Amino acid sequence: MNVVERSAKQSEAEFAAVRRGVVDTEPGDLDAFARAVLGLVAEPGDGVLGRVIAAIGAVRTAELLLERVTGETLSGAVAGARGDLDEREAATGLDRWLPRLDHAAFVRSLGQAARVGAGFVVPGDRAWPAQLDELxxxxxxxxxxxxxxxxxxxxxxxxxxxxxxxxxxxxxxxxxxxxxxxxxxxxxxxxxxxxxxxxxxxxxxxxxxxxxxxxxxxxxxxxxxxxxxxxxxxxxxxxxxxxxxxxxxxxxxxxxxxxxxxxxxxxxxxxxxxxxxxxxxxxxxxxxxxxxxxxxxxxxxxxxxxxxxxxxxxxxxxxxxxxxxxxxxxxAGGGVPVRARGDVRPSGAKRRGGATEVDQDDAALSPDVLRVTDALSTRSPRSIDEIARRSGMSVLEVMGVLGPLELHGVALRHADGWLRRRVRG
Amino acid sequence: MNVVERSAKQSEAEFAAVRRGVVDTEPGDLDAFARAVLGLVAEPGDGVLGRVIAAIGAVRTAELLLERVTGETLSGAVAGARGDLDEREAATGLDRWLPRLDHAAFVRSLGQAARVGAGFVVPGDRAWPAQLDELxxxxxxxxxxxxxxxxxxxxxxxxxxxxxxxxxxxxxxxxxxxxxxxxxxxxxxxxxxxxxxxxxxxxxxxxxxxxxxxxxxxxxxxxxxxxxxxxxxxxxxxxxxxxxxxxxxxxxxxxxxxxxxxxxxxxxxxxxxxxxxxxxxxxxxxxxxxxxxxxxxxxxxxxxxxxxxxxxxxxxxxxxxxxxxxxxxxxAGGGVPVRARGDVRPSGAKRRGGATEVDQDDAALSPDVLRVTDALSTRSPRSIDEIARRSGMSVLEVMGVLGPLELHGVALRHADGWLRRRVRG
Missing domain, CATH: 3.40.50.450 (Rossmann fold)
Known part of the structure; x- marks a missing residue:
């Protein structure tokens, strides 16, 4: 039985409580235990400890820490697993971590977690948010x-x-x-x-x-x-x-x-x-x-x-x-469709009365349609020649546009020429 | 005397008035005159007319319009100047422009411009906003x-x-x-x-x-x-x-x-x-x-x-x-320096009292400085070992940070250890 197993044995009840509800069975769960220990000694985001764990695993890391090894030993262990950690980094890391390796404090923390019903989740658990691994x-x-x-x-x-x-x-x-x-x-x-x-x-x-x-x-x-x-x-x-x-x-x-x-x-x-x-x-x-x-x-x-x-x-x-x-x-890339709701787009109806009520909708119309519409009056019928002159378009172009405008009810044919239909604002 | 010159002659007084103040001398100014004519016949942004003018110049363009040429002739003239305008485009363009070629209306417009003191500015004038040519x-x-x-x-x-x-x-x-x-x-x-x-x-x-x-x-x-x-x-x-x-x-x-x-x-x-x-x-x-x-x-x-x-x-x-x-x-790329004014940057002073008053300034500090500062108390002096344990840093790292912090007046050396200086919020 190595030092981590011994340590785990000593805090068995407390640790089982914080893993209950996370994992279905009650496994030896040494990796999770080691991570709980390591979480106590390092500040969040300690990249050196992260590299050590990545190289030799949490259990071996905790073991070396519990054995209070030297920087040389830690560095050697990481190198043996094709990791990279020079002796100085290792020694400095140990200087940070070992003063916090306090068994009594650890058991107190686990006991407190069990009391408030907190669970401890680790990589590999089904509940682990694997998106965090990108850190x-x-x-x-x-x-x-x-x-x-x-x-x-x-x-x-x-x-x-x-x-x-x-x-x-x-x-x-x-x-x-x-x-x-x-x-x-x-x-x-x-x-x-x-x-x-x-x-x-x-x-x-x-x-x-x-x-x-x-x-x-x-x-x-x-x-x-x-x-x-x-x-x-x-x-x-x-x-x-x-x-x-x-x-x-x-x-x-x-x-x-x-x-x-x-x-x-x-x-x-x-x-x-x-x-x-x-x-x-x-x-x-x-x-x-x-x-x-x-x-x-x-x-x-x-x-x-x-x-x-x-x-x-x-x-x-x-x-x-x-x-x-x-x-x-x-x-965020979608989500599910929202529950049904009304169409929220503003009504397409817009005021056509004032010639100068220009807006983005006008820009979306074809230039020819816009220019012929500009050239029509709601009051005085205008001939095609007159519309052509006013719009600066050719008679043929005007005729090509008036047809569709009549179909859409925008232009009205009249005995004396063409009118623009009045639209209420 | 061609048709543009004759036309210019007929509206000499009016045109001189709209060019006065734009150009210093009173030149023959036929190009500007031709542009005034063309501005009357086309709607803004008429790209076909723009291409014709680019190919054969405004005077020649106005001349052809005043002669009421056919699409074939116009297209040929543009081709002769290595421009590109097919006969159909030319004919459609003429259909748009010719109905607006109205000498009386032109003279009325010039007269009105002269009355309100409007000047006519064309490309090549010193006053011309050449940035518009990018259109x-x-x-x-x-x-x-x-x-x-x-x-x-x-x-x-x-x-x-x-x-x-x-x-x-x-x-x-x-x-x-x-x-x-x-x-x-x-x-x-x-x-x-x-x-x-x-x-x-x-x-x-x-x-x-x-x-x-x-x-x-x-x-x-x-x-x-x-x-x-x-x-x-x-x-x-x-x-x-x-x-x-x-x-x-x-x-x-x-x-x-x-x-x-x-x-x-x-x-x-x-x-x-x-x-x-x-x-x-x-x-x-x-x-x-x-x-x-x-x-x-x-x-x-x-x-x-x-x-x-x-x-x-x-x-x-x-x-x-x-x-x-x-x-x-x-x-917009700068402009001239603004007239002197006070430094508007918010004061650098910030509240240090609450440990949790975290803001972007903190993120700008080095992690070690922040962690040592976190580990100092304003009331109870702490030993370097204690600070190391609290900050999760090694004793050597803590000592490396405490020196500069003392120099900056953030950390205070005390008989029983180190204190953080109280700063008023």
Whole structure:
């Protein structure tokens, strides 16, 4: 029995509790156990640890750490598995990780997770959101989940709606419409559980009986922010509250920034609904762009500082302008058809009275049709010669256009010439 | 004396009046005269006439028209000059043009132009806006100008500000700021003289003692719309009111759409400030895009139909998001430096009190600096080992960061360890 197995044996009951509901059987599950240990020692997104795990696996990595090996040994083990980690990197890594290798703290964290009903999900589990693997060496080692373990499994369509804590009424309104509309289209709504836009995205999804997922920057045992304790509890009832940090871990600035990479990586697309020039959502957007995931932003008044970050995303991150749920769904690659609703296109009827009511519809007409229509009067009948002169077209051209216009009821034949039919505005 | 010379002789006084102020000397000026004639017979943007003029020149073209030649003769003349115009195109063109060849109407139009003080500007004149030549066969044959003949001469920086007639208070406010700011940067403001955004663009330019140019869809003898008669009069005092249509020509839908191509072609860049989904400004934007001119649009609330066209331009025309005069000037390629003003960047001071006040500034810090800062307390001094454990960094890494942080006054050395300096929010 190696050191990891011994360690697992000592925390058997606690660990079984956090794996219950994630895996059907009760396996030896050593890989998951090792990942729980490694999740305790490293800060989120530690690329060195990610490379070690990729080379020699989580169990062997945990084993070497529990044996408190030297940098030389760790580096050698990685090299033996055709990985690449020089001795200095290995030593520095161990300097970071070993001070946190505290068995009592680990058992406390597992016990706390079991108490709040959090499950631990790892790569290879059916519930694992494999889209996170695109983060490479910076992928999370495992995820702590309260609620539906598989809320983000790869086959689920999801979209991240994020934005400023200091949201305006406008931003909240647009977020509400967007979130509800995306739920209607079958999307799961991912966000960060914060005040402002995030909170509205979650709330609107819940209100539409949708599934929503909140990523936290600290352990899922402590819902943060405090004012969203009830909201996060409701999210966990039908969706999930997720973190890569073990229970007991406090949110720090660094962890907020790293949490943002998960929000971007978990969803098919990220949309920033309202953000100040220096909002944390810009960071989330940057992660989405880096991952090559579709990035959208909602425009707002240029007079509103709460939209300045969105406008910056158009200019600097090539974000797509999205104004409603339909465009956001399209950005994320579709979703299911929305439940039936009326045709929302504005009526085709338009005022024809004033000659100068020019609009884009006119530009869509053929030039000849437009010019003949211009040349017709609703009051005085005009001869074809007169219409030709007024339109600057030849008589033959005018005759070619008048026929179809008569068929469409736009031009009327009259004893003294041609009239334009009067249309009510 | 050929037919054009004879015709010119008959309208000598009238024509001299419209060329006075455009050219210094009183030349034979037959080319300009021929263009005035041709401007009477063709609708704006008639590409067939454009090709004929390009091949055989305006004088010869007018001569053939005044001689009322056949399509065969016209086609032959163009072929003789290595131009390309088949007999059928030539015949159809003549069918369009000849019915409008009316000497009395021409002299009336010239007389009217002379009465209102309009000048006629043609390619080759110093005042000619050569940037219009990029319209190729669809270039205007000549321009009728009231006000400064050279308001759009090629070396003048100009920007077109256009938008919906049905503007909102928001759109008007943004247009006012933009127009004034662009005048400050040395730009001439081009627009269409319409109600709403156009009118505000002109007014704000005038209020800032700037130069502004209005393109009309009808003759410049009749200011359109009527409610802008006074405004257009003021524009002509310091800037110019311009049209390719002769005096007496009424604005038609076709002419509005063609006028839009001049607004786009005359300026270094086009910016749409507010536009409904089907606004005529979308047509202007399309011309700018087609010409490869920089195209900008100002975002607005997605809840405002008056901004829907701008958002459409982001999505469908790849318009650049511009939120203020500075960004519009940049879009148009600079302009002169604005008159001195205060540094508008928000203060660098930010609240450090709450650990979770994460924003984009944090993302800009190095990860190590951020993590060490996270691990420091403002109240309880912490040892380097403690900081290393909390930050998940090695002791050596922590020491490497603490030094600079102390120098910058962020970290404070204390008898019992290290503190983070308290910063007022």
């Amino acid at each position: 490479g060496a910076h992928s999370p080692i495992g995820l702590w989940v309260r609620g539906r373990r598989d809320a983000l499994a790869r086959d689920i369509r999801s979209i991240s709606l994020v934005g400023a804590r200091a949201a305006t009424g406008y931003g909240e309104h647009v977020t509400m419409e967007a979130s509800a509309g995306l739920v209607d289209r079958g999307f799961t709504i991912v966000s960060g559980g914060a005040y402002g836009i995030d909170g509205m995205a979650h709330r609107a999804a819940l209100a539409s009986d949708g599934v929503t997922v909140a990523f936290l920057a600290g352990g899922v045992d402590r819902f943060y922010p405090l004012g969203h304790e009830a909201l996060l509890g409701r999210i966990a009832e039908t969706g999930a509250v997720v973190s890569e940090l073990p229970c007991g871990a406090a949110p720090t600035k660094w962890r907020f920034l790293q949490r943002n990479r998960l929000i971007a990586a978990a969803a098919d697309a990220t949309v920033v609904l309202e953000a100040g020039m220096r909002s944390g959502s810009i960071n989330t957007a940057g992660h989405a762009a880096e991952l090559g995931r579709p990035l959208g932003a909602v425009p707002g008044p240029v007079t509103s500082p709460a939209s300045a970050g969105c406008h910056r995303l158009f200019r600097e991150y090539d974000a797509v302008c999205v104004v409603d749920a339909e465009q956001m769904a399209e950005l | 190729g066969a669809h270039s205007p044959i000549g321009l009728w100008v009231r006000g400064r003949r050279d308001a759009l001469a090629r070396d003048i920086r100009s920007i077109s500000l256009v938008g919906a007639r049905a503007a909102t208070g928001y759109g008007e406010h943004v247009t006012m700021e933009a127009s004034a700011g662009l005048v400050d940067r040395g730009f001439t403001i081009v627009s269409g003289g319409a109600y709403g955004i156009d009118g505000m663009a002109h007014r704000a330019a005038l209020a800032s003692d700037g130069v502004t140019v209005a393109f009309l869809a009808g003759g410049v003898d009749r200011f359109y719309p009527l409610g802008h008669e006074a405004l257009l009069g003021r524009i002509a005092e310091t800037g110019a009111v311009v049209s390719e249509l002769p005096c007496g020509a009424a604005p038609t839908k076709w002419r509005f759409l063609q006028r839009n191509r001049l607004i786009a072609a005359a300026a270094d860049a086009t910016v749409v400030l507010e536009a409904g989904m089907r606004s005529g400004s979308i047509n202007t934007a399309g011309h700018a895009a087609e010409l490869g001119r920089p195209l900008g649009a100002v975002p607005g609330p997605v809840t405002s139909p008056a901004s829907a066209g701008c958002h459409r331009l982001f999505r469908e025309y790849d318009a650049v998001c511009v939120v203020d005069a500075e960004q519009m000037a940049e879009l």
